[in-house]
Amino acid sequence: MKADFSAYPTLWGLSSPDRNIDHRRVPxxxxxxxxxxxxVPLTxxxxxxxxxxxxxxxxxGNLHHIGIVSDQRGADGTPLILHNIGAGAKEEDILFAYPMTGHYRIGADEAARLKALQ
Structure with a gap:
């Protein structure tokens, strides 16, 4: 983020990165x-x-949220989600509970790009 601050959302009125929280902001x-x-395309x-x-x-309330798909499934076969909405980490059936804004997968190519950033 520090190397290309202008590529990131300007939702917080900052002129430079905030290392205390930027890594936790969903956008x-x-x-x-x-x-x-x-x-990955939304489906x-x-x-x-x-x-x-x-x-x-x-x-x-326009609150951004993020979670990780679990290896467990709900009764209807929908993957459960690991997330923390303020009451500690939970595994819940919320995949389709709210409007989805993104779906991401870190495969070998993406992992290599991450490693190159270090």
Whole structure:
């Protein structure tokens, strides 16, 4: 982020990165994941969502949220989501509970791009 601050959302009125929180802001994470080529098309069915995938949503009140697809499934076969919405980490059936804003997968190519950033 420091190397290309202008590529990231300007939602917080900052003129430079804030190392205390930028790594936790969902829009920043979405931008970073897109920049390394990790975007996967959004779909309505559960099949394309694999364990380890990252999903983002817009919650009521314009709150950005992020979670990781679990290897466990709900009763209807929908993958469960690992997330923390303020009450500690939970594994819940929320994949399609809110409007989805992003789906990301870090495969070998994306992992290589991440490693190159170090």
């Amino acid at each position: 920043n994470l979405q931008t970073f994941l897109a920049r390394i080529g990790a975007e 309505e069915g559960p099949a394309p969502y694999l364990p380890g995938d990252i999903v983002t949503w817009m919650l009521p």
